[in-house]
Every structure is written in structure tokens, then in C-alpha cells.
Amino acid sequence: MRKAREEWKVYGGVFDKATYEFLFRLAGKGLFDRLESPLSIGKESNVFSAVGKHGRVAVKIYRVTACDFNRMYDYIRYDPRFRVVKKRRKVVFAWALREYRNLFRARNAGVRVPAPFGVLNNVLIEEFIGYEDEHGRGVSAPKLKDAIPEDIDGFFNDLLKNLKLLYKAGLVHGDLSAFNILNHDETPVLIDLSQGTVDRNPYFNSYWERDVKVICNFFNKIGLKVDPVDVLKEIKFKK
Helix, strand or coil: CHHHHHHHHHHCCCCCHHHHHHHHHHHHCCCCCEEEEEEEECCCEEEEEEEECCEEEEEEEECCCCCCHHHHHHHHCCCCCCCCCCCHHHHHHHHHHHHHHHHHHHHHCCCCCCCEEEEECCEEEEECCEEECCCCCEEECCEHHHCCCCCHHHHHHHHHHHHHHHHHCCEECCCCCCCCEEECCCCEEECCCCCCEECCCCCHHHHHHHHHHHHHHHHHHCCCCCCHHHHHHHHHCCC
16 A cells, blocks of 8 residues: 555645545545556546556546636535535535536436446546556547547437436536547447536526537537437426
8 A cells, every 4th residue: 555655656746645645545445556547637637547446447536726616616506415615625525526426326317427436525436437458557438529429320319318317317417518428339428427416406407408509519510410409308308
């Protein structure tokens, strides 16, 4: 374990002292043993491939100091599941917990999302969606924007089924686009659900309208003619 902590120091520009401790505690629970190569480094979070008792996992670390916590607060303040004071660390910690809870709820509803394995403050452990390269290192499945499906119509219909399940579960993604849908072996996987919220949120329906409009615009650009109004009706249709 000490060796693992030493290895994490190579990411000194990414982890603060508290995050090191959170990682160490999660590792102590067996959720992961060692961090491997970064899968993505962003303004809001950093995601690493890791190995643990669940096999290969993704370790998502929300930045506490560099994130736009005002934007986070503006979104989470209307989520009835959370009562968060406007303090940076509390907002970021609630943001990570929110993603964990959204993934858990969506997964239980049958939506194709990464399985959540654990969360501690600004660190989230979730299922790794991707492949291994020739050196045995994890490589994330490509985002939809970078990997247009061969069967566009079939992919969209599969995505639509998942969105129906998400709506039925009383959830909205809140930031759906080709950037946070993976194309994993021609199958859609929804990721980055931290902005997702429940149907008791007063903006629930407007978020759904925005999500559907954005995703329909993308599919229209790649050759599939879909109308956002019709798609939203299909998502909300109860059999």
C-alpha cells in the first residue's frame, strides 16, 4: 500500500493532500490497488484506470480547487435530495455523491451506465468501460463523437430504449451529448451523470427537452432524421 501511495505522487499536480488520503482509504477497502494511466484529464475531474477486487475500474477524481463550483452549486441547489451550503468542498463532495447515486439508480432501472462501486468525498470508483491494449493497460471506449456507429439507426434505437428507462426511473441526464455517450462495441453507454437530477426538480422537464434536442441535432448531422418533439413524446410514452 505504501508503494501505491508513492506511485500516486507522480500525479502531484492533480491530487491535493486530502485526495491522497481519500484514495488511500478506498484502496484499503480493496476497491482498487494501483492507479494506471489517465483515461481523461479535464477541468472538472480526472479519470484513471485502476485495478481492484472488481477487476479493472475507473477512478474519477473531482477537482476541488480548479472546478467551477458556482456552476455546480447552481445545478445541485434545486435537487431535492441534497441540501448543500455554498462552500467549495461541500459542493464538490455532494457532486460526486450525486453521480454515484444517479449511476446506482439508473443501473437498477436497467439503463446502460457504468456500475458504481464506491464514493468518498471527491473520489468515485466505477466500472471501467473499455478495452486492454497490447501492454495490458486500460483504454476507454471511444465517445460517440469520435466513433460514429456503423448502424446509426440501430444505435439510436438502442439509445432511445435506455432513455425511456432513465425517464421511467425518474431521472434526467442533464448534460446529454455525444461527449458523454460511449460507443462500446456499437452499443451506447451513458457516462458523466453528475449533472443528473430527479423528477422532483422543477427543471426536470426542461433538462429533458434540452438533452433530447442536443442528441437529436447530433444524429441529424450524421444522417439520421429525427425530430426532438417526437423523440421526447416517445420517451415519455407509457405503455
